[in-house]
Amino acid sequence: MKTARSYAISLATISFVVLFLTGCPPFDYMPPAAPIVTGTTLANGTTPTWSWSSSGGGNGTFSYQLNGETGEWTVTTATTYTPDFTLPIGTHILYVQESDSAGNWSTSGSFSIAVSDHTPPAAPFVTGTTLANGTTPTWSWSSSGGGNGTFSYQLNSETGEWTVTIATTYTPDFALPAGTHTLYVQECDSAGNWSLSGSFSVVLSINEYNIGYEDGFYTDSKYWEGYDDSYLTEPPDGPILYRGSEIPALDDGSYEAGYYDGLWQAYNDGYFVSYDYGFTIGFSEGYDIGYHPDWYAFLINDAHSEYYDGSFMDGYQDGFSEGSVFGAVDYKIGLPFDWEDAMWDYRSGTDVFIDEVGFGSGEIYLYECGIDPNAYYAKTESVRPKTRSGSVRLPREGAAASSPRASVASVMKQLEKAEGTEGQVSYRALTDAARTDLDIRPEYSPRFSERSLKLTDTWLQRIERYRASLTQ
Incomplete structure (x- = not known):
C-alpha cells in the first residue's frame, strides 16, 4: 500500500524526469486559494470599506470587482477598497481574487455589505399656548423636513414611553399642575429613523380663580x-x-x-x-x-x-x-x-x-x-x-x-x-x-x-x- 510519503516521492521523481528530458521545470496550473474578504457592515453611510487577506498560494497581487464578476477587474497590491462615489441603498458585494507567480488567478472570495439610510429627519418645530391660566394647554408641531409625517411625543421627559401619532396637536386629557411643562416631539422617516426632539415649554400659573x-x-x-x-x-x-x-x-x-x-x-x-x-x-x-x-x-x-x-x-x-x-x-x-x-x-x-x-x-x-x-x-x-x-x-x-x-x-x-x-x-x-x-x-x-x-x-x-x- 502506498503512503502519502510515497506519493510525494513519486511526484518529485516525475518532476525530475521532466526537468531532465526538457531542460525546463514543469508548468504550474494550480491556482491560489480564494482570498478572505470582510468589510464594515454599516448602520449608516454610503461609502463602506472592504478588506481582504491571502488564503495561501498567491503572490500578493489581487484584483477586485464590485457587484459582479464579468466586468473589468482592478489589479492592485492593496488589501482594502473604499468606493470614491456614493453607493445607492441596498446590498453591495465585493469580489476579490489573488494571482500566483505562474499567473494563475484564484476563484473569488466575496463579502456583502448592506447600505441603508440611517440619516434622521430634522427635529420637528414645536409651539404651544403659553397660558397664564388654565390646566390643559395645547401644543402643535410641524415637520422640519426629511420625515414621513409620523410623529411621537412625550410630556416632560424623553426617557419614558412615547406616543406615536400622525396628528400635529396634543392637548392633555387631564389637568396639569402649576409649573413648566415641556412637550418633546420626534418625527420618523420611511427608513425607520427617528429625529432628535423638538420641544416647547408652557408655563402654567394656576389658582382657584383661574380654574373657575x-x-x-x-x-x-x-x-x-x-x-x-x-x-x-x-x-x-x-x-x-x-x-x-x-x-x-x-x-x-x-x-x-x-x-x-x-x-x-x-x-x-x-x-x-x-x-x-x-x-x-x-x-x-x-x-x-x-x-x-x-x-x-x-x-x-x-x-x-x-x-x-x-x-x-x-x-x-x-x-x-x-x-x-x-x-x-x-x-x-x-x-x-x-x-x-x-x-x-x-x-x-x-x-x-x-x-x-x-x-x-x-x-x-x-x-x-x-x-x-x-x-x-x-x-x-x-x-x-x-x-x-x-x-x-x-x-x-x-x-x-x-x-x-x-x-x-x-x-x-x-x-x-x-x-x-x-x-x-x-x-x-x-x-x-x-x-x-x-x-x-x-x-x-x-x-x-x-x-x-x-x-x-x-x-x-x-x-x-x-x-x-x-x-x-
Missing part, C-alpha cells in the same frame, strides 16, 4: 350666544340681548368669581369677535370699491352708516370706511391690489390721509372688546359729527403726515386672557353654523351697489386667512 375662569370662559356656551347676538343684530334698532346686570360680579379670588367672570368675558369675546370679523369683511370690500379710477367721486359721496352697537354689521361699516380710504390711496400711488396687507397696516397703527377729499383713515369710533355693547350703544350718539352725507369720517390728529401708506410696523397679536388683564380675545374655532353663515360671496357690497366687487373668494375664506394670521 377656565370652566366659565372656555366651556360656557355664552361665547356663541354673544357671537350670534352680534351677527344677528340688525342695526340700528335690533336687540342686544346681553345684560351685564344679569351676571353676578364677585371680586374675591374664589372659583365662583372666576366662573362668573368667565360668563361675562365669554359672551363679550363672542360678541366682539363677530364685530371683528365684520370689520375684516367690510375692510376687504371697502378696499375693493376704493381701489378704482373713480375713487374720488366715491369717497366724496360715500356715507358711513354708524350703528353704535358693536354688531357684525357695525363692524362691517367701520371696516368698509377704513378699507375704502386705503384702497383709494393704494390705487392713487400705484401699489398692487392687496387688501390684506393694507388691513394689517391699519391694525398695526398706520393711518393714511387723502388731501383731495380732506379726510383719511383712523377716525372711526370702533367697538372694543371688554365693553358692554349696551353701554357702548348708549353713549355713542353724541360723538359723531353729522353732514348731509350722513355720519362721515374725520382724520386723526396729525394723520396727514402718514400718507402715503407706510409698511407694516408690526403684526397685531391676539392673546388669550392672562391673569390680571382684561379685554384680550379668544378666537375660537368656528362652529358649522357660523361657517355656513359666512360661506357666501356677494356680488355687491351692502354699502355700495353701483359697482360689482372684484373679490372672488368667500367671506369665510377671508375670515380663515385672518384667523391664520392671528396665530403667526
